[in-house]
Amino acid sequence: MIVVMKVGSPEEEISRLTEEFTTWGLSPEKIVGQHKVVIGLVGETADLDEQNIQEISPWIETVLRVERPYKRASREFRHGESSQVVIPTPNGDVTIGEQFPISIVAGPCSVENEEMIVETARRVGAAGAKFLRGGAYKPRTSPYAFQGHGESALELLAAAREASGLGIITEVMDTADLEKVAEVADVVQIGARNMQNFSLLKKVGAQDKPVLLKRGMSATIDEWLMAAEYILAAGNPNVILCERGVRTFDRSYARNTLDLAVIPVLRTLTHLPIMIDPSHGTGRWEYVPAMAKAAIAAGTDSLMIEVHPNPAKALSDGPQSLTPDRFDALVKELAVIGRAVERWPEPQVALV
Structure with missing residues (x-):
């Protein structure tokens, strides 16, 4: 699962969300793209609701699931950007x-x-x-x-x-x-x-x-x-x-x-x-x-x-x-x- 932040999202808000996701038992990874920041969520995400996650911060643009078995290697994990x-x-x-x-x-x-x-x-x-x-x-x-x-x-x-x-x-x-x-x-x-x-x-x-x-x-x-x-x-x-x-x-x-x-x-x-x-x-x-x-x-x-x-x-x-x-x-x-x-x-x- 990836959380796509809006352009211009404050670093303090990204840090706050990262800490909160950690308390959920997930391993959040901050990925800085050319235009946006993405937070990759690795762990047991099957029962998480995308809409509920999006509502925890006005700076979240969208929440997407990574469907492929290789999560971190997937292009989706970087919101389509190459590394x-x-x-x-x-x-x-x-x-x-x-x-x-x-x-x-x-x-x-x-x-x-x-x-x-x-x-x-x-x-x-x-x-x-x-x-x-x-x-x-x-x-x-x-x-x-x-x-x-x-x-x-x-x-x-x-x-x-x-x-x-x-x-x-x-x-x-x-x-x-x-x-x-x-x-x-x-x-x-x-x-x-x-x-x-x-x-x-x-x-x-x-x-x-x-x-x-x-x-x-x-x-x-x-x-x-x-x-x-x-x-x-x-x-x-x-x-x-x-x-x-x-x-x-x-x-x-x-x-x-x-x-x-x-x-x-x-x-x-x-x-x-x-x-x-x-x-x-x-x-x-x-x-x-x-x-x-x-x-x-x-x-x-x-x-x-x-x-x-x-x-x-x-x-x-x-x-x-x-x-x-x-x-x-x-x-x-x-x-x-x-x-x-x-x-x-x-x-x-x-x-x-």
């Missing part, structure tokens, strides 16, 4: 959201050694990426495949962050590793295989770093949004949804089926920002440019693209990785689409 996630990085704050320029995340699947990760960070940053991706801990289908270097790789990511100024996005697989991952990561990633690891979702929800939630390989949209609800319900409002392809019946030519239709669908269902990963979504570097450009045209807020200095020798996901030179060329192509939809960041002009 944004502000992420501090060494190069300045980066905001990911529907009303902001597209942000690019780039880097290798796995952190292999210091020279490789630092050089890749410098190259993708120079091309226009805002974040470096790189796995320290890697969930793999085979127990014999490379699992990542673990904690030592986090130190290499920290070195790459210092050398490039990029924000760091890396995956956490276990609640036991969350604290040390969050010390390095600017955004904590929950991978597709852990999308419904509910104990892990609760833990990342209880810490304050933004969370990138990848869609499970066979997850429905509702299941994905309910996973996001776990994080939001635990207290962390900064969640980004990442589509990375789903498993379908035909895997002859592409690793997964990249569901770009999810972008307009999510826009109607949730206020959360959207990222598209065309690298995992296709599994072939040749297909990544087309899908990245299509994602921008469809309205994504961010892109995650795998880049490796020598894909043929990559320890994981080499076939879907662009070389730095190919990434440079792709960013130039993406800029054309991005400017056409008025979502491309303007280049920084140095002051003389």
Whole structure:
């Protein structure tokens, strides 16, 4: 249930209502929109009458029920407005959201050694990426495949962050590793295989770093949004949804089926920002440019693209990785689409 306040409602009245709703056993959440303030009411609201609530203050414009099972993730919860996630990085704050320029995340699947990760960070940053991706801990289908270097790789990511100024996005697989991952990561990633690891979702929800939630390989949209609800319900409002392809019946030519239709669908269902990963979504570097450009045209807020200095020798996901030179060329192509939809960041002009 949400309580929509009238434009110009006094802060004292909003505070008074928040305190009163708390005495009812509810968890009120103040949401400041572009034009209005909304108070979200979470708890047992089934027996509450909307008209009775509206009568407790002349500053209440309307009271609405949120019908979807995911309450905080629902677009209704913000009265139709989109949210944004502000992420501090060494190069300045980066905001990911529907009303902001597209942000690019780039880097290798796995952190292999210091020279490789630092050089890749410098190259993708120079091309226009805002974040470096790189796995320290890697969930793999085979127990014999490379699992990542673990904690030592986090130190290499920290070195790459210092050398490039990029924000760091890396995956956490276990609640036991969350604290040390969050010390390095600017955004904590929950991978597709852990999308419904509910104990892990609760833990990342209880810490304050933004969370990138990848869609499970066979997850429905509702299941994905309910996973996001776990994080939001635990207290962390900064969640980004990442589509990375789903498993379908035909895997002859592409690793997964990249569901770009999810972008307009999510826009109607949730206020959360959207990222598209065309690298995992296709599994072939040749297909990544087309899908990245299509994602921008469809309205994504961010892109995650795998880049490796020598894909043929990559320890994981080499076939879907662009070389730095190919990434440079792709960013130039993406800029054309991005400017056409008025979502491309303007280049920084140095002051003389």
